[in-house]
Amino acid sequence: MPQPEFIQERLESLNAVDNQLLSTLLHASQAVGTIEELKRGNENMKSQFENHIRSFYGSLEEATVALRREIRHLDENVGTRLLPINVNKKAVGQDNEKMREQFEHLEHEAS
Amino acid sequence: MSNRGLLEQLERTTETLSHSLSNLIKYSSVAKERDDEDSGEQHELPESTAKNSTSGLMMVNAQTAQLIKGIQDLLVMTRSIREKWLLTQIPDEGVDSQSELDYEKCSQLLKQWTQEVVSSEE
Amino acid sequence: MAGEEPQANGFRSDSTYKKPLAIDPNLIRPVPSFASPTADSDNDHKDDQSQPSTGVTQPLVNNPYETFGNMPLDQLIPLILQSRGPGTKFADLTEESLMEEIMKDAPLPQAQQDSDGDLDMDGSQLTNDPGQRTPEPQQIEGPAQADEDAVLSQEQFRQLKASTVQSLNLAVNESSLALEFVSLLLSSVRPSAANASMSPFLKKTVPPASLNAEKIPFQKPSSDEVLERSLIAKGWKQRSLEESRTLLKDSYLALEKSLKKEHSYWSKVSHNISKKDVVFKMKDRETGEKSLGIKYGYEDSGSTYTQERGIAVLRHNSKLDNLELVPADRQQANALGKENNEKFVRVRIFTKIEEEDDYILTGESHLDKLLIPNQVAGEQNDFRRQISRLKFFIFEKDLMYQLKRESENLISYGVSIENENKITIEFPTEKLELETMHVNDDVIMNHQQDAPKTNDRKATLVLIMLRMLLVVIYKKQLRKKLLCPQTSIGASAKSPKVHKVVGRLQDNEVLLLRPIIGKFKHESYVSLLKKIIKGFVLDVVEGSSVRKVENPSNTVTIKDEVVYDNHIAKLDKEIHLFDKILEMPRSDLLVETPKAGTILFLLQSSNYCNATTGVKYTNGAGETLFDTSFSNFKELEDFLHFIVSEYVSGGQENGVKYE
Structure with missing residues (x-):
């Protein structure tokens, strides 16, 4: 498992946020569509219009709340799991890996 | 982008988004209901065409674009958060890094190597 | 806000939909944008009519009012006659017949909604709408856009931009003029407010309170006028609403697609990258997109090999999975063939035959299992295997490079460099050969088919030891860096030449x-x-x-x-x-x-x-x-x-x- 669970969770919730945002957009377009219908005189669209608007605000709210939570997670983890901004990650440990690998080979040969 | 900056941006964008939609609706109002009431009365000026067209255009270009841009901004934000998580993790020194080489065994192996390779020269 | 759709005034790309123009758009000067291909065949003639005011060679807005309005009558009439078909006479056109025709066109707007899902997204829309977005779905949409952009040449783009700027300036001028006017008017009544809003130029040129207004009796517009205006307003709003809805829907669809791709990319990345890998954002030279790259070289672990960067691009192949490539150096060398870069070191031992004074091959080192094509499929294995292979090859290259460097000083001890890929060491009874081999099927097949020889093991052991010694060199470099960081950092500040020397291994440090x-x-x-x-x-x-x-x-x-x-x-x-x-x-x-x-x-x-x-x-x-x-x-x-x-x-x- 290359990534620990915590990270997986975070990624999944970020994906969910993305989908929420998308559906917000969809609801917006639906709302505008229903307004248009209303303007034409199609009165019975009123309830639909309400629904669409409500779902727009609903999904927007959910997305916002989730994003806020994510940002808070980021904040909490900067010192521990995440590096601070201006430090570059270095690929250390590769020499150990190679050494280990060669010792294994040696062992294999010697046996 | 620091986290506080992210938070502020989030708030701003959401605010803008919610306003955009309501503005959009507002701009599109055609005073339809009032038409029915006061078809005879003309105490208010009929809307000029300039006003109509401006508000129409505003609606389309400004508000809609704001909506779309707002959503896009938020999507960009999620992506940047994703990047932060995946790219800047601190490798766990204790858990992930390999255990130390077994020094005894290794020096043993090295001695063996010397014997095998070099002594055979005799 | 992005300067976007041309639809504000009308002729749609969808040929079934034509809403009658209520007003000449030039009265309002909308923001010009990309030309919309109209279905109107009369367009061919419009090209003769230039738009001298904006100075753009390509008319942005195919504005029928402008073109037809400016056309002299003796050209206009034949056009009309032509469009109606042969044999019509101008005198036959009556108002009533024209009204009928217009009525016939009216019910068409319904069709618009059906074509919603089928609306073929114009390329320009893609580049504009998720406008700020397209550079960002990093490597996903990039290649598709390149074709669309070619339609609009650099020159045209500049001209369009210039005309946009001009129009914007015009708008600013107009609005500031309006402001001036109003504040001047106001100055006679409320001087303080007027002073606040008047520009300094105006204050200097015109004395305040010099503009007055009088009320004139309000001419109530007739009910017809009112009706007409409200109709126009309604129609305008309708159309704007429709457009806005379309915009929203289209951008939703586009975003949905790109978001799907992104999600899959990120999930693959997250599955294959572990915490320890160093992944970072970089620009993919080949495609020009921003992308993720992974560092696999040994630089941070003590290597001083600077001929290869050790960075691979995590490119998304939408059909399969991640592909990886090395940056610029590899991509340039790609023309020579990919196999070229995959080399490994092989040790061979030859024993001297006294009588014939010749050597025979008595030992050959084993092939690393990474080189043998692997039957095990599996996404994760494949990816990590690719990384391991890249690491292996760059290590081998470094090894050979250092060996060559060392051999330069050992010529007097029986070490000779035969060509850039081969080093030979002679002993009294044996000969040792170190060679870089390309990875190709022949080599692998030959090796697998060869019978094991007596000195195979010794050769392999020598190779292993060489590799281990190189790692020891790395570790010594690391230790040096840790113990005296000033020499590597401080030196570079003072004199770059010194830094280079510190970066490279000294001759006596290479001990392979x-x-x-x-x-x-x-x-x-x-x-x-x-x-x-x-x-x-x-x-x-x-x-x-x-x-x-x-x-x-x-x-x-x-x-x-x-x-x-x-x-x-x-x-x-x-x-x-x-x-x-x-x-x-x-x-x-x-x-x-x-x-x-x-x-x-x-x-x-x-x-x-x-x-x-x-x-x-x-x-x-x-x-x-x-x-x-x-x-x-x-x-x-x-x-x-x-x-x-x-x-x-x-x-x-x-x-x-x-x-």
């Missing part, structure tokens, strides 16, 4: 071949020495014996000081593991004679490959009579002969000390 050769040579020297001793002492002097003596001074003194850093301590330990291998070879042989004392032979080397023999003769009384060293075995023989004949056999003592 020398320890191994040294050990081989040492053994042969020892046997040679033993032969000499046998010949000159043992056989001559009776009762003498020779034995090997432990050399006490060779153990490296372990530092007792406490090292504060774990990493340095760990590095130290690992480096010390190899002390025995890396130490200068040295053997002591002691010849003891029954009566005439002992001769101590000290065979050592100063650079692993040469040999100096120190001879110390202590006579029976314990006095050291001679203590010299020779680098030439012939001289040693002579000297030995001299000692033996003078002192040992003769049994005579000479009080004279030779130093």
